[in-house]
Amino acid sequence: MTEKHTKGEMHGCIVCGKLYQLYVVNDAGGKFMDARVMSAGGKLVPHAARPLVACETHTDKEIESAVARVYGQPDEDDD
Numbered sequence: 605m606t607e608k609h610t611k612g613e614m615h616g617c618i619v620c621g622k623l624y625q626l627y628v629v630n631d632a633g634g635k636f637m638d639a640r641v642m643s644a645g646g647k648l649v650p651h652a653a654r655p656l657v658a659c660e661t662h663t664d665k666e667i668e669s670a671v672a673r674v675y676g677q678p679d680e681d682d683d
Contacts, residue, residue: 625642
């Protein structure tokens with residue numbers, strides 16, 4: 605069984621920066637596994653390597669644009 609560590613963290617909305625409380629689950633080595641938004645009005649943004657959150661009021665296009673601006677476009681060239 606993999607040992608998991610859960611802790612509370614504050615994260616800002618990827619679009620506007622509004623703060624949300626998250627519970628973040630990492631494995632024993634510190635690798636991100638899962639998260640849950642505990643503050644009202646926030647939602648998780650799918651990202652494999654880190655917990656990301658956005659306001660529920662932002663559109664999918666706004667969120668995708670903000671993620672691309674901060675982390676770059678995802679690699680779609682899987683030859």
